[in-house]
Each structure stands twice: as structure tokens, then as C-alpha cells.
Amino acid sequence: MPPSEFESRARVWVTETVDRLGFDRADDFYDVAVFHDLEFGEEKALLDQHRAWQKAKLDAGFGALDWPVEFGGADLGTEAAEAFARIENELCPLRPHELFSVTMHLIAPTIRLLGTDMQKRDFLPGMLRGDLLACQLFSEPGAGSDLANLATKAVRDGDDWVITGQKVWTSGAQFAEWGELIARTDPDQPKHAGMTAFLIPLDAPGVEIRPIRQMSGGSSFNEVFLDQVRIPDSLRLGEVGKGWSVALTTLAFEREGGSNTANVGGQFSQLVETARTLGRDGDPLVRDLLARVYLRQQLAHVDLLRDRQARDADAAPSAVGSVRKIQWVDKLTAVSRAARTILGRNLIADTGAKWTYGWNAHVLGAPGYSIAGGSDEIQRNIVAERLLGLPPEIRADRGLTWRESRNRTA
The missing domain is CATH 1.20.140.10 (Butyryl-CoA Dehydrogenase, subunit A, domain 3)
Structure with missing residues (x-):
């Protein structure tokens, strides 16, 4: 099947823009790493290239092909988006970076689905341009693979929330401006029911980010410590107690x-x-x-x-x-x-x-x-x-509040 007019135009644009932005086209470009093994400065430079590439794509109409026009997209559907992605993978030598993928394909779509009108207005344009990068603040040291067992707490204080706890395995946190965080807001509810989601600025007082050295050599993962971090209720994502649905x-x-x-x-x-x-x-x-x-x-x-x-x-x-x-x-x-x-x-x-x-x-x-x-x-x-409709696995904490289940295992 001959290439469509869209694909032909996209190929020309990608080729010309890669040259204009000065991305390395070396024939021996070769990277099969699953996680980055880059020094801080090298990783930041890679992200800066991704930011420049995303801005160029959006300005040319290729940056959000399957997003509605009202959110800054081109509304051309998934077929066009996938066709461009194939061309991009073939012709653009930029190594992928997980933080960009998390921002564009996980957190931005979540805000688009569940965010308030103000959140959509404040976050989506910047994320689609690559100006705002966001990480996931989900996993915790004490929860293991049971995300719903998280212990980071958020306490209501007037129009604010005060958040205290620790997150771990957070990819790209040292370069992100924002994080999507799930916290425990009601310990006296069953563990899946007592959580709430927030959008949290990572430069807020009380946030500390510590990179973790991986066995592959890089430090793309991080621990994030939250000590009495105060954020307004306007940064709550979704309803109070519905954080599990957001996650x-x-x-x-x-x-x-x-x-x-x-x-x-x-x-x-x-x-x-x-x-x-x-x-x-x-x-x-x-x-x-x-x-x-x-x-x-x-x-x-x-x-x-x-x-x-x-x-x-x-x-x-x-x-x-x-x-x-x-x-x-x-x-x-x-x-x-x-x-x-x-x-x-x-x-x-x-x-x-x-x-x-x-x-x-x-x-x-x-x-x-x-x-x-x-x-x-x-x-x-x-x-x-x-x-498959198989019976759920047996859970010792079924019917207990989160506080009761924690006391039982303490």
C-alpha cells in the first residue's frame, strides 16, 4: 500500500526537523538499554532535546495528533498518531525517556479524563508542549506490590492538605516539575476506599528527592520524601476518597x-x-x-x-x-x-x-x-x-479498615 499524503508529509518534516535541531544521526547509533545509564548532565541534556522536539511537533501539528482540538490536539485519530509514531521511531534518533512518556501518555490523559476545568487549563497545554514534566508518586517501601496498602498520609487543614510520607522507584523525579500522588486520607476506611489523588509541585517546601543507583549503572529511579508538604485543595485530582480509581x-x-x-x-x-x-x-x-x-x-x-x-x-x-x-x-x-x-x-x-x-x-x-x-x-x-471471572484470591484484610489491617500485621 503506498504511503498516504499524511505519512509522506510527516517523513519530510521529521527528516528536516531532526537536521534543524542538530540531533545525532550517527549510523552506529545503538541503544538497547531498558533503563538509562546516564550521568545527571547527560540525562538532563536528553530531556532538553525531548522538550525541543515536542515543542517543534506541537507547533507543526504533529504533537498531539489523537487529542481533541479543545485541548491543543489535532483530532486526527489514533491511526494518524500511530503512523507518525512509526515514522518518528524510524527517523528520529532521540533515545526515549520514561519521564516524557509518563507525562504525555499517563498523567496528561488522566488529567484530561478526571481533572477539573482549571486543572485541564493549567496543566495540559504545558504538558503537551513539554514545558511541564510529571512523575508518578505511587509506590512505597512498605507497600510492596500492594499499592492500595500505601501509608503516605494527607490531612485536611482548611482549604489545604498537609502530606507526609515516602515514595520510591519514582522514575525521573529529579527532573520533574510535578508529581501525581496517591495518599491515605481516611485510615478508618478499607484500604481501597480511603485514598485521594493530588497533583503536587516537586519544588514545594518539604519535598526531598534522592536518586537511587541501579545495578545497570544509572540513577533514573528516586526516593521522594514528603515532610509536612502543604498544597491547596485545588490540586486534588478527583474526589476525596476516590484515589484508587484515579490510580x-x-x-x-x-x-x-x-x-x-x-x-x-x-x-x-x-x-x-x-x-x-x-x-x-x-x-x-x-x-x-x-x-x-x-x-x-x-x-x-x-x-x-x-x-x-x-x-x-x-x-x-x-x-x-x-x-x-x-x-x-x-x-x-x-x-x-x-x-x-x-x-x-x-x-x-x-x-x-x-x-x-x-x-x-x-x-x-x-x-x-x-x-x-x-x-x-x-x-x-x-x-x-x-x-476470566475466576474467584478473587483470598485476602486476610477483607472487611477490615486500613488501620485495623496495619495493626494486625504490626
Whole structure:
């Protein structure tokens, strides 16, 4: 099928704009890392490039193709957005950054769905231009994979809320201006019912951000400490006590965001090139592993088509996103296994050979996504209970308030 007029125009614009902005087009550009291994200055420079790219896209009408015009989008639908994303992935050499993805594809859509008119007016234009970046303040050290067990508290004080607690594994917090935070506002309700969501400025007094060094080398994750942080009620996102619904909305966007993570962590074509470089492309075991990766990559494409149908029907995010999350992690695992088999000892020794040692960052980072965005076990529970109609798993805290359940386990 010949390219559409839109795709031809997009290709010309991307090519010319990449040159105008001075992005590196080096032929040996190659990055299969799952998480960044960059120093602070390098990571900030990458984000600055993303900001410039997003502004250029929005000014040219390519920045929010499937968003309604009233929010600054082009209202061209998901097909145009996905076509542009394919062209962008092919021709723009910018490495992805999770903070940008979280802002554009998780938090901005959540505000669009659940925010007040004032919040939409104050946040969405800046987020769509890349001027405001926002992170998720969900996970906590004491909650593990049970997000609903969080302990960060928000206490009402007149027209304000005072927030105290700790968040962890927060990607990009050291570069973000805002965070979407879920806090406990009523400990005497069941744990899923006593939470409220907020939008919190990360330069507010009482906020402290500490980067965490990852085993892959980078520090893209952070701990965020909140000590009596005061924010106005106008920054509450959704109704009081409905924070769990807000969190589920954001997490559903995360699990449905296949097009935003499609090029994270290495692709079939890169594995094939690595195998050819090392003379392993004729090995039957290697060929079998490559076929498995190829199959999972094609399944991911089918997932994108299903996503498009759901978005075109204006359907809210659903538990089907958990299926996609499981499949995407399965693909990352298949890529990692193939890389280990192809490379052998080349995986742990940087000999300078092209297409080899870089896979080390993939193998070290891939296991993280079996936890990020909800662990594999949580995703399978969601699929079992909400899609297959299986009985819910037995919970010792069923019928108890959050305070009662905490006292029982203390």
C-alpha cells in the first residue's frame, strides 16, 4: 500500500526537523538499554532535546495528533498518531525517556479524563508542549506490590492538605516539575476506599528527592520524601476518597501504552544484526530464539491494533491492559534470553566490537519491568478476576479498615 499524503508529509518534516535541531544521526547509533545509564548532565541534556522536539511537533501539528482540538490536539485519530509514531521511531534518533512518556501518555490523559476545568487549563497545554514534566508518586517501601496498602498520609487543614510520607522507584523525579500522588486520607476506611489523588509541585517546601543507583549503572529511579508538604485543595485530582480509581486510570494507561514502549529494550532486527556480527545467525538454537522474539513482536503489533479500536470507540482503559503488560514483559524476557545465548561471554566483557556489549544494559534492566507498573503476579490476578471471572484470591484484610489491617500485621 503506498504511503498516504499524511505519512509522506510527516517523513519530510521529521527528516528536516531532526537536521534543524542538530540531533545525532550517527549510523552506529545503538541503544538497547531498558533503563538509562546516564550521568545527571547527560540525562538532563536528553530531556532538553525531548522538550525541543515536542515543542517543534506541537507547533507543526504533529504533537498531539489523537487529542481533541479543545485541548491543543489535532483530532486526527489514533491511526494518524500511530503512523507518525512509526515514522518518528524510524527517523528520529532521540533515545526515549520514561519521564516524557509518563507525562504525555499517563498523567496528561488522566488529567484530561478526571481533572477539573482549571486543572485541564493549567496543566495540559504545558504538558503537551513539554514545558511541564510529571512523575508518578505511587509506590512505597512498605507497600510492596500492594499499592492500595500505601501509608503516605494527607490531612485536611482548611482549604489545604498537609502530606507526609515516602515514595520510591519514582522514575525521573529529579527532573520533574510535578508529581501525581496517591495518599491515605481516611485510615478508618478499607484500604481501597480511603485514598485521594493530588497533583503536587516537586519544588514545594518539604519535598526531598534522592536518586537511587541501579545495578545497570544509572540513577533514573528516586526516593521522594514528603515532610509536612502543604498544597491547596485545588490540586486534588478527583474526589476525596476516590484515589484508587484515579490510580487505576493512570495504571491502565501505563499498561495500554504499547506504542510508547515499543522500541524500549532492543528489537528483533538488532538481535539479528548482533547474531550476524558474531557469526551465530546459522545456529539452530539462536534461530529458534530469534523466531520467538519475532513472534512476540508481531503479537505486540496486534495489541496496538486492538488499542486503536478501543481508543477510536472512546473506551476507557480496561483490564485488557494487564494482558498487554504481561505480553510486553514476555517479549523483553525473550529478547534478554536471545541476547544471552547469542553473546555468551561477549555480554560481560567490553571488547569494543560493535553490536555486542551494549546488550549488557538490557539484560540487567529487563527484570525491572516484571515489577514496574504492577508486578507480573498482580497483572495475572487482574486478568484472572476481571477478565476470566475466576474467584478473587483470598485476602486476610477483607472487611477490615486500613488501620485495623496495619495493626494486625504490626
